[in-house]
Amino acid sequence: MPRSLDERWSTMKEVANLAGVSKITVSRVLRSPKLVSPGTREKVEKAINQLGYVPEAAAGALSSGQSQIVAANISTLSGSIFLPTINRLSSVLSQHGIQLILSNSEYSEETEFRQLSALIAQRPLGLVLSNAFNSPKRRSMLSRIGCKVIEIWDLPDQPIDYAVGFSNFDAGYSMTQFLFDQCAYKKIAFLGTKQGFDRRSEMRFQGYKNFQIKYKNQIRAVDLNASGKGSIYDGTIGLNQILEKWPDIDAIFCSGDVLAIGAVCEAKRKGLRVPQDIAISGFGDIEFSNGYGIDLTTIKVRGEEIGAHVASIIIGDREEDFIENKAIDVGYDIVRRSTA
Amino acid sequence: MPRSLDERWSTMKEVANLAGVSKITVSRVLRSPKLVSPGTREKVEKAINQLGYVPEAAAGALSSGQSQIVAANISTLSGSIFLPTINRLSSVLSQHGIQLILSNSEYSEETEFRQLSALIAQRPLGLVLSNAFNSPKRRSMLSRIGCKVIEIWDLPDQPIDYAVGFSNFDAGYSMTQFLFDQCAYKKIAFLGTKQGFDRRSEMRFQGYKNFQIKYKNQIRAVDLNASGKGSIYDGTIGLNQILEKWPDIDAIFCSGDVLAIGAVCEAKRKGLRVPQDIAISGFGDIEFSNGYGIDLTTIKVRGEEIGAHVASIIIGDREEDFIENKAIDVGYDIVRRSTA
DNA sequence: ATAAGTAATGGTATCGGTATCATATTTGTT
């Protein structure tokens, strides 16, 4: 039975005394029960239950030089794009008794550096980072950390350690190709926000551009620098800008779903039929892209899969997969719904 | 400068040697610099930078009996309802050098118990719980933990320790009253999911019921037990069930925004005008309630505020507020948009 | 029968900080 507020938690020593064994035997019961004879194990387990003993992680970490902690620093929590990844990661780790420390740099490099120090102080088993575009300073800091560093959501050319994600360039290229070949839209525009802090949208634009150049199509792109948020409202603005500049386009590839949804709403408001008059596609497959009468054609990112891979890397149950290449490309899916 | 992979991180002792002082002085420079003379402090700081020293949290925690960790166990991450709270909490704590461990019970009591043990092992400064409805077993487990236990998002009758949230009962009552008095809808139905694992919806229903009884209005409620998810699809089903049972109703109060959005879409699909033919309100003010051509009338929960209060409690910068009552009611806002 | 091996357990040092108390120096008071 656990103790009241002002008392201390019982220690391994106390459990050992109660069970009539030594500390180290208690430790073995908890960490490698196979080394302990069934009889002894039972005595110890009984003592543990009786005292409500919960081992102190700090002591174990200090002694073994190994914490049971994984730290994740992600650039944003609000947009909820990382949620499926975090969710899966947290759930798998939890099954292995590993805790997840989450910190959120809110797209600020300075904040990230400060937080990184705090995370290093925990001597985590692994460090998960969503901000895959590394400055040299950041790279050199991270390469010396001494735990598994896993960059997620994007595939940098040279992973610091491991990377799990997909290529935004490919995604941009594929969607353009899909619109052009599969759906037979021939005049495709790109609508995006160039956010200084998130170059992924830019990579998708490069994919679009590359396809267009390859097939000698005209590049029509509107860059919504001003807002930089990719909001629904931006989508409405963007649609109008594009129609003004190129009245003859038949499809718009938006760099994000929220933009796309804004564009769809605005198109409908103007009396345009989607996709007959204008087709619109997005990126991300956020929770609300499907339903609400929107039913967006988009690219689905395999967020959960990323989380599962990250967990595997940390737990170390599939080292063999990484002998050649420490980067895993989980790919993406083009989901055709009714807007394109 | 930090070391390469196979080396150890430098220790406080090494910093002390390099600076020509004792360990404890280094510790003071980091924890209470005011106790150290400026000259010494400078020497030590120089040594810290030179070695790239980052203190080991586990050792500090073990020695002081105080980790710099707060643990949060929330019932779900997917719905993103807790995100603003977690986000704010994490950001304030981070400024104080406190890390947030997040775990997710996925609405399973068994999982929660297992995770709670793992969290206790960290000897956290505070334990934040979203699952405010306590079984006696859970209560007795939690009351002995020995750190600040903070229940969030709801206000239990008897907080274990602290509570920050709002009354779902009041919210249900207020919205019904608002629809009845302010908006002058006289035949109001309630559409909800009774999820065995989340009794908050049920509390809102009780609020609705109480108001209706008080004003001798007929209680019209449809309970979508089957799905239990409160999905968009459930909303469409629910709307039809209600219209079938009570064709003359003029407003529906949905227990959640997603349900409400489903109901709005279905109403429009059937050619009903919202709110003229039927008014619909939700609960939660999720990110997509506003926009998408939905523009839902709903109850906005002050999630960020909850996070801020929780952080204050943990940091302990406002003990005075809690002398009388350890529960903080942050309230909620009724947001009138175009669906009611 | 003896050497070698395995299983089960324990003793002791140690991880890297902080608490506590002690000491030395400086400053302030009357």
Added chain:
DNA sequence: AACAAATATGATACCGATACCATTACTTAT
């Protein structure tokens, strides 16, 4: 000038686990 108080620093023990090596009791192989 003498003593108290404040400031600055250090010595030592200790937090609660695990690592490492040692020990004992039994097996198994030759």
